[in-house]
Amino acid sequence: MAGTLFIISAPSGSGKSTLVNEVRRLVAGLEFSVSYTTRRPRGSEEDGREYHFISRERFEQMIAADGFLEWAEVFGNYYGTALSALDTAREHGADLLLDIDVQGALQVMEKMPEAVSIFILPPSPEVLERRLRNRSQAEGVANEAVIQTRLSEARTELRKIEEYRYALVNDVLDQAAAEMRAIILVARGEASPAEGDLAAQCITGARAPRLEAALACFGLMTADL
Numbered sequence: 001m002a003g004t005l006f007i008i009s010a011p012s013g014s015g016k017s018t019l020v021n022e023v024r025r026l027v028a029g030l031e032f033s034v035s036y037t038t039r040r041p042r043g044s045e046e047d048g049r050e051y052h053f054i055s056r057e058r059f060e061q062m063i064a065a066d067g068f069l070e071w072a073e074v075f076g077n078y079y080g081t082a083l084s085a086l087d088t089a090r091e092h093g094a095d096l097l098l099d100i101d102v103q104g105a106l107q108v109m110e111k112m113p114e115a116v117s118i119f120i121l122p123p124s125p126e127v128l129e130r131r132l133r134n135r136s137q138a139e140g141v142a143n144e145a146v147i148q149t150r151l152s153e154a155r156t157e158l159r160k161i162e163e164y165r166y167a168l169v170n171d172v173l174d175q176a177a178a179e180m181r182a183i184i185l186v187a188r189g190e191a192s193p194a195e196g197d198l199a200a201q202c203i204t205g206a207r208a209p210r211l212e213a214a215l216a217c218f219g220l221m222t223a224d225l
């Protein structure tokens, strides 16, 4: 494709959607792939905006027709990126952002090793739990079982962090947005030296103190990964 493919993954509730929306405000020429899912719409979500909401039967037909770049079952529902998202971004000469889970991200990294992968993590399990609770209250759905599943899933996903080129700790939103913007500008070859330094500090292998501190809060050290 003409532009760069960015793969973004994060444990649910880390603030990935919030961060991606902020970055899209700051950086032009970024297209967002609207995934297909069999889960029901949440809160104010609209078909075709956050997701294409489809039945399991229709999803399975798309799998059989090789309609997906990647797909996975997450929390009991199917989620997938249509192959056509790549064509659309190519036609527009835009960069494409995929917000997908770890299983889907690993599939795309294998098929498209040139893709730039970014893992977003919350600063601690306590902050993640608070964000999950705030969001479910705001949406009028307080489901304790869902919150607990997502918290335990977060630890499993974090174990894959070293597969990603970059890791961002979403503590202060403006800072995380500036870091993601810098990563995008580096991939485009448009970064200033200061933006280049900022992006370099987010390389997962650089093991920045903020990253080590967040992983330690989850009971993980980079040496364990």
Ligand code: ADP
Pocket: 010, 011, 012, 013, 014, 015, 016, 017, 018, 019, 131, 132, 134, 135, 170, 171, 172, 173, 174
């Ligand atoms: P995700 O897309 O990762 O599941 P959301 O973007 O829906 O997460 O964010 C989960 C909750 O956390 C939301 O209520 C959001 O407003 C809040 N949030 C996101 N980023 C931050 C941040 N940096 N600081 C404080 N709250 C945040």
Ligand code: 5GP
Pocket: 009, 010, 011, 012, 035, 036, 039, 070, 071, 072, 074, 079, 080, 081, 099, 100, 101, 102, 103, 104, 105
């Ligand atoms: P949610 O239901 O909270 O919107 O998303 C749950 C999980 O599904 C998140 O980790 C999100 O990144 C992931 N997800 C969303 N779209 C896709 C997709 O197209 N493919 C894959 N593999 N995961 C997705």
